[in-house]
Amino acid sequence: MGKIIKDKYPELDDEDQETVRQHAIAALNLTQKAKEHALQIAEEEKSANTALIDGVRKFAMDVRELDIDLIDRINPFSEAYAILAKTxxxxxxxxxxxxxxxxxxxxxxxxxxxxxxxxxxxxxxxxxxxxxxxxxxxxxxxxxxxxxxxxxxxxxxxx
Known part of the structure; x- marks a missing residue:
């Protein structure tokens, strides 16, 4: 970082170049922290969406657990089922x-x-x-x- 600043600002003395370097590093660190924070918020939002789905799952049930007889009749010759659920x-x-x-x-x-x-x-x-x-x-x-x-x-x- 120091070499880049010396090449970019050759007219500055050593002390000013060091100050610019520190500001650049501080800005870079701030940008990285903001990115981490944004990713953390995105992950929390994902978990919130998952929490909603988990809450729905708590109240929903597996269809196979329902004991409902919607079969009207069975034709034993063609193994066809007349299911009331069609209508x-x-x-x-x-x-x-x-x-x-x-x-x-x-x-x-x-x-x-x-x-x-x-x-x-x-x-x-x-x-x-x-x-x-x-x-x-x-x-x-x-x-x-x-x-x-x-x-x-x-x-x-x-x-």
Missing amino acids: MSEESLKQVAAVIAAKKVQLTPEEARDLAKRALKFKEERGRLPSITSPDAWERRMAEGVAFLARIKAEAANG
């Missing part, structure tokens, strides 16, 4: 949403039994079971209790 209707989408919501429910069996009893009273009063996709939080909670008990029963039956 996703509102009812089949509600069925998928209900199964996904039921998988996310975390209750104790006692809470689920209490909610199921209240769901039976709800059915007697309104003529229908509570819906897990209802906008009413209490109706949704009762439906979650029923779904939780159904899931426990299915898991016990499957071993």
Whole structure:
């Protein structure tokens, strides 16, 4: 660096050339630190994006974990499957949403039994079971209790 400055500024005395050299090195160091800082911020932004994806993964689930029967019938001669998912209707989408919501429910069996009893009273009063996709939080909670008990029963039956 000193030789470059001597060639560039030959009219300066030794002390001034040293000062220019120190300023040049300081500017170079400042540039390198700024670059390191920019790279560090870029890495932090990447990890923030990864954190978002990780957060989504915590709530999402593997499709293979869902126990949904969307197969309408099986033709044993041609091994063809008639799958209801080809024509996703509102009812089949509600069925998928209900199964996904039921998988996310975390209750104790006692809470689920209490909610199921209240769901039976709800059915007697309104003529229908509570819906897990209802906008009413209490109706949704009762439906979650029923779904939780159904899931426990299915898991016990499957071993």
